[in-house]
Amino acid sequence: MLPLDSDASVVVLAHEQFPDRAKTAVGVLRYADYDVRAVLDRARAGDTVADHVPDVADAPIVERMADALEFDPDALLIGIAPIGGGFDESWRPDVRAAIEAGCDVIAGLHYFLDEDEEFAALAAENGVDLIDVRRPPDDLTVSEGRARDADADVVLTVGTDCSTGKMTTTLELVAAARERGIDAGFVPTGQTGIMIAGWGIPVDRVIADFAAGAVERMILDAAEDHDLLFVEGQGTIIHPAYSGVTCSLLHGAMPDRLVVTHSAGREAIHGYEAFAIPPVESYVDLYTDLAAPVAPTEVAAGALDTRALDADDEARRAVEAFGDAVEAPATDPVRFDASEILDALR
């Protein structure tokens, strides 16, 4: 568990990228239980969060960590990731200031903060933790094929591509279920989800042989605390680079039901434009046929990201067409309401 329970208070670093290119920062503001006391963005210092993201709790945007210490945070959370996942040296004074003020520092970079000599020495001196959520536990093993023994129903979010709203859909479903009094748990599998939830394993960073085993472990653990688990999916089963992670999630989680996510208007794999996205209905068979010999499942609902469509009625028509294609109730869980598909998932 990370030091991020509901009593925690954090500052989120998002220099020059808030909000549109700060997916982690915005995800934390929207979904985390803990308190975001300030955002660091030197390009927008003086604004507040509400100036840019209207529907989350407001917080000041400040230039540097030194300016955020008056809000008495427990931790600094790195809320952006440069391409390649490196550490931007311009952040060093903020990380240094956080450590010197007794704050833990939590990051999801490829570059591990606890391997940085200056930060490691300073953290030891000040008695704080440097937490790299992208580092998997070192005691993972192969799956034993036991996820279906879990004492909880399991719903896995899958997609037609990367970046189709799998994490958002999963978190909106958890919130909608809890609102109805269902004991729902979120199973995070990527760095942003882990930072939001305060626990989890970054499945894409696990040794390939242990990927399904990492998912299985999370399912079995979370099933002890909840009746219904919503598992954050990754990638797509036809991704030229990441399909192995998706496949490990499908067979490791052994979901009872699937939610298929798609982005309206998307025609090719994101970043791999030579690869066309096939008709969405074909994914239903791909996912369920592949799951069947290990643990049969069904596509029980669809979630469509309609951001590309301006008008609500156009979005509603797109959602209906998507539901027809995947032969299940569908919604846009952000634009409309996740609870529209909740009945199909219980």
Added chain:
Amino acid sequence: MLPLDSDASVVVLAHEQFPDRAKTAVGVLRYADYDVRAVLDRARAGDTVADHVPDVADAPIVERMADALEFDPDALLIGIAPIGGGFDESWRPDVRAAIEAGCDVIAGLHYFLDEDEEFAALAAENGVDLIDVRRPPDDLTVSEGRARDADADVVLTVGTDCSTGKMTTTLELVAAARERGIDAGFVPTGQTGIMIAGWGIPVDRVIADFAAGAVERMILDAAEDHDLLFVEGQGTIIHPAYSGVTCSLLHGAMPDRLVVTHSAGREAIHGYEAFAIPPVESYVDLYTDLAAPVAPTEVAAGALDTRALDADDEARRAVEAFGDAVEAPATDPVRFDASEILDALR
């Protein structure tokens, strides 16, 4: 490249497990280009290889490395793996003797020899290399989806389960193709294949996000030297634990054609007996439907391991039934002849 070209000479450690539980040792004896000067097996010392494995080059079996030094080897190769991949401390005197005699030591264990303090110090002192083939290169990246640009035809071996003869089938096909004068290359993806070929990446040990990228890199490299590549497959696409590796191989290699392998009589996933093996014909659709959106492929041949069948005519009937099921020419490449299916793969 490992120091294992055709001029190399090695001693293979297989204590108490030769030949039936020494898959790597027997694979090296059967398929490697380099010279096996002796086998270490204290339970069979005094025998020769020909007493146990009749159809490979003979070599003495000796009790300890000290007894093998007279054959002037370049390297000691660890040819067995205990469950869990640990280092058996009873091998320590042999490894020590090898290093002190100026031999490199090559292993495929989870336990890395070059992290063993005694071996590392001794190797430095004696100027020899400790080579852990299970450690992937540290500069791997995500796949770019380019394997189909390779200037070679690519054949991938897939399976209905683990241990269905994927490596053996692949190596027999390479040998049969070369016998016909085809410029065929072997692409090794597991530790035994890597030790046999002297190069390769252990795909199951790679970070999940980079698994397809590792395969792509090998395809692009090997295509520069050969016209027809035979890629060693791993696992099965419906394996509860390892399917992610299989999926990464399928999408990373972008094979033009597949060979499906199966073990006659196998009814459940090896080691996961609760999971039945579905009808073999269902695998044809699973593999080709999953490949199609990334790089279309076809099942062009079948290879059946008939070891469980005593009589040749019974084995021949099983091969024919298997070929009918996968709708492609089939053989048992060990019992009969790999060249029977070669025409279908060119």
